[in-house]
Amino acid sequence: MASGLSGSTIKSWFQYRCERKTRYETMDPAELAAVPVAKDNRENRWAILGVDFEERVVQRLSQEKVVLRPPKGDKEGLREGLAAEFLRGRGNADYAAQLKLKPRLRPAWLGNNLELRRSFADLVCRTTVRGKANFRIIDVKATRSARAFHKMQVAFYALLLDAVINENAIVGEIDPEGEIWRIPDDGDAEGDRWQVESFAIEPYKRLVREFCANTLSEIASKPVRPGQDETFFHVYFKCEQCAYLPHCIQAVDRDRPAYLRDVSAVPGLSHEAKRTLISMGGKTVAQLAEMGAGIGRMDGAGWSLSRRAETLIARAQAMRDDKVAPGSESHTFLMPPRTDAALYLAADQDPVDDGLVTLGYLYVRGDITRQLIKVLPTADRKAEANALVEIFSQLISDLREIDAHNASLPGGPSNPASIFSHIFVYEAAEGVGLQNAVKRHLDDPRVRHGLLDMVRLFPPDEIVPEPEFRGMQHLPATALRSVIEQLFALPVTVSYDLRQVSDALQRNGFIGNAYSPNDLFHRPFSSLLSIDVSRALREGRPGCPTIDQIESDVAARLQATHAAAEWLRSEHRRRIQAGERAMLRLNKQPFRMQATFDPLAVADLDMLRAFELLENRSGLLETMIKLAQPTRVRREAGRAIGPMRLLNVYKYARSVVIFLSAPPDALDDEIAAGAFGLILSNGEPEYVLEPRMWPQISCELLDPKPNDTTNLRRVRVFRPNFESAVFQEMMRRIGEEGWFLDRSFVDLNTAKADNFISFLAQSGAA
Ligand code: SF4
Numbered sequence: 001m002a003s004g005l006s007g008s009t010i011k012s013w014f015q016y017r018c019e020r021k022t023r024y025e026t027m028d029p030a031e032l033a034a035v036p037v038a039k040d041n042r043e044n045r046w047a048i049l050g051v052d053f054e055e056r057v058v059q060r061l062s063q064e065k066v067v068l069r070p071p072k073g074d075k076e077g078l079r080e081g082l083a084a085e086f087l088r089g090r091g092n093a094d095y096a097a098q099l100k101l102k103p104r105l106r107p108a109w110l111g112n113n114l115e116l117r118r119s120f121a122d123l124v125c126r127t128t129v130r131g132k133a134n135f136r137i138i139d140v141k142a143t144r145s146a147r148a149f150h151k152m153q154v155a156f157y158a159l160l161l162d163a164v165i166n167e168n169a170i171v172g173e174i175d176p177e178g179e180i181w182r183i184p185d186d187g188d189a190e191g192d193r194w195q196v197e198s199f200a201i202e203p204y205k206r207l208v209r210e211f212c213a214n215t216l217s218e219i220a221s222k223p224v225r226p227g228q229d230e231t232f233f234h235v236y237f238k239c240e241q242c243a244y245l246p247h248c249i250q251a252v253d254r255d256r257p258a259y260l261r262d263v264s265a266v267p268g269l270s271h272e273a274k275r276t277l278i279s280m281g282g283k284t285v286a287q288l289a290e291m292g293a294g295i296g297r298m299d300g301a302g303w304s305l306s307r308r309a310e311t312l313i314a315r316a317q318a319m320r321d322d323k324v325a326p327g328s329e330s331h332t333f334l335m336p337p338r339t340d341a342a343l344y345l346a347a348d349q350d351p352v353d354d355g356l357v358t359l360g361y362l363y364v365r366g367d368i369t370r371q372l373i374k375v376l377p378t379a380d381r382k383a384e385a386n387a388l389v390e391i392f393s394q395l396i397s398d399l400r401e402i403d404a405h406n407a408s409l410p411g412g413p414s415n416p417a418s419i420f421s422h423i424f425v426y427e428a429a430e431g432v433g434l435q436n437a438v439k440r441h442l443d444d445p446r447v448r449h450g451l452l453d454m455v456r457l458f459p460p461d462e463i464v465p466e467p468e469f470r471g472m473q474h475l476p477a478t479a480l481r482s483v484i485e486q487l488f489a490l491p492v493t494v495s496y497d498l499r500q501v502s503d504a505l506q507r508n509g510f511i512g513n514a515y516s517p518n519d520l521f522h523r524p525f526s527s528l529l530s531i532d533v534s535r536a537l538r539e540g541r542p543g544c545p546t547i548d549q550i551e552s553d554v555a556a557r558l559q560a561t562h563a564a565a566e567w568l569r570s571e572h573r574r575r576i577q578a579g580e581r582a583m584l585r586l587n588k589q590p591f592r593m594q595a596t597f598d599p600l601a602v603a604d605l606d607m608l609r610a611f612e613l614l615e616n617r618s619g620l621l622e623t624m625i626k627l628a629q630p631t632r633v634r635r636e637a638g639r640a641i642g643p644m645r646l647l648n649v650y651k652y653a654r655s656v657v658i659f660l661s662a663p664p665d666a667l668d669d670e671i672a673a674g675a676f677g678l679i680l681s682n683g684e685p686e687y688v689l690e691p692r693m694w695p696q697i698s699c700e701l702l703d704p705k706p707n708d709t710t711n712l713r714r715v716r717v718f719r720p721n722f723e724s725a726v727f728q729e730m731m732r733r734i735g736e737e738g739w740f741l742d743r744s745f746v747d748l749n750t751a752k753a754d755n756f757i758s759f760l761a762q763s764g765a766a
Helices: 009-016 021-027 030-034 045-064 082-085 148-167 202-220 237-241 245-251 271-277 286-289 291-296 302-321 381-408 428-440 445-455 478-486 498-507 531-539 547-577 603-627 631-636 662-668 725-734 749-764
Strands: 003-005 095-100 114-116 120-131 132-141 170-172 177-182 193-200 342-350 354-365 368-375 421-426 477-479 638-652 655-661 679-682 700-701 712-718 737-743
Touching: 003 021, 003 202, 009 021, 009 202, 009 237, 021 202, 045 120, 045 132, 045 531, 082 095, 114 202, 120 148, 120 631, 132 148, 148 170, 148 177, 148 202, 170 477, 193 202, 193 679, 237 245, 245 477, 271 302, 286 302, 291 302, 342 381, 342 531, 342 547, 354 381, 354 428, 354 547, 368 381, 368 547, 381 421, 381 428, 381 445, 421 428, 421 547, 428 445, 428 477, 428 603, 445 603, 477 478, 478 498, 478 547, 498 547, 531 547, 631 638, 679 700, 679 712, 725 737
Parallel strands: 003 114, 132 170, 132 177, 342 421, 421 477
Antiparallel strands: 095 120, 120 132, 177 193, 342 354, 354 368, 638 655, 638 737, 655 712, 679 737, 700 712
């Protein structure tokens, strides 16, 4: 039987890049059932939302324009007669909805083993351009941003309509632009308004044609029958939305022995790395666990495997042995060893309303524990602002208390009664969600005031660097998941989510209680609140967990995050006692609020200033977190070049040019000549995690000269910087070997914007 192709298969290929999913979607359901392939046939929440949103949008459009539509509830698309009239330019309709796109003849770009299924364009807009009918293809999506895979689907419809037009000798053409009508930035999925995202359709058409002619034909020829399934698959976090997950997840089930468990169970493995491993005989977790790190250096290892082999093998071994084992890094600069007062935050996001659904805070200082959790059953922005203010007010008040305590101690930071505090989230995504929520409410003076305090958690810019005081006290928050991933190999499947991580820690006897959600909250690869729960809550659907149950779930996650942080600190102490190297090395000082920012008033211009400050501080924090990664990780991610050898130094009147020899694997790095914010050092935290030092170690990467060898790097340093005590001391310490070029944070806008805003404010006052 020939395989069938529809627009949704095109979209899902470009969304998931999964050969198996594509093959299954082209098969007849009866063939799949015979294999058998387990499928979750419940209607996907996104799909229901999409249909409802499209209906409302088309309904509203038809009040303003002439829209041809199929009868309500009719799944057969627009009647053929009406569609033909529309395409031939007859009648006064501006739009046709649910236009069936099925050419009679096989298009040239479609492989012989494929048949076209029925496809319907959501909307086609008809206009007349230079006397000819012009058809613009529109897809309506209940999404906040149009992604490439949405555009591929529109391009596929354009190809089909092109074929229909040609075979019916219709005088008309496809508009070179396609459109996605999506949820507006200032609207919600329950509304009937839309925002248009236009795009040039030709590049997407080319990719779809290539895919259909080559890759898809190959995929469609893969045998899938009872006892035989030759499709390539890789279970990863995106699978959570796939209807075939009940089938594929069996291959990575923790109850399967490691010698039978598919290698895609190993967290962090990419599609590309899995393909390579299979070709090297590493099909299962046990087989990967037996391999040596040398696989990363073998011919054809590929980018991903060559850079992560050691980490992946350690993870496979941890899974095979069901043991928490040391990872590829022995220490981290992302978390401090001492935290007397820990402040934990949790935040869940509803992707449809683009807002917070929950916000949780747990404060633990010795015996003192405070917890505050807010659940938001509606998308009301005012309620979101209130929740933010309530939670942050409590957090700021706790920090102020610590600040006052530390300020009152004689002897300053060296007083042993000083309190060290730190903020934790489990997932970095929670921090991003909070930051976006703050941005949404900058027009609220209460949020701006809180923001000022949050910004003051960072050290002031203008502190004079003191060489003997190089405490890295800049990171006010830690995403625990990154710390655990960096330091340990855990027996967890596909992802390092809190449920699996805390369960592994509990099984190994490291913590008392794991986060163990009931079925309502259980997700395969994440512990954040699922879209099913947040939509059920907001739409008041039966079977939705109660607000109390959601609060308990957030509380359980905060407790498990606290338990994991405590375990990390105790493991750090254990290693120190055993004479090993320190594991947690973010060397913070006792907490003090910085006092260099003027209070923000409530005028409109202050809102702009607040926005700039927030952007600046979050950009700086993001950079610092990346720079806190080990040099190996930064180099592998293309964010650093090194270790380099110093070849020569040429002094000129105003600058100094340093010749360095880079290692061969630096050739595909992302740091190019002319990049902003480059710093030259030994790559160690004492330099790269010290923003006050950056101006003195800043440099410029020059374009190579025609006869330069591929590993030569010419770096220009401003001569006064080169001659400064800091640079000379660094030269002395590094010597010839071990130079690194890193990207620091440069913000070209904030100072200018701040000056301009001040100028506007003064002009307004004058
Ligand atoms: S669950 Fe994942 S691996 Fe399986 S078919 Fe779906 S996308 Fe592919």
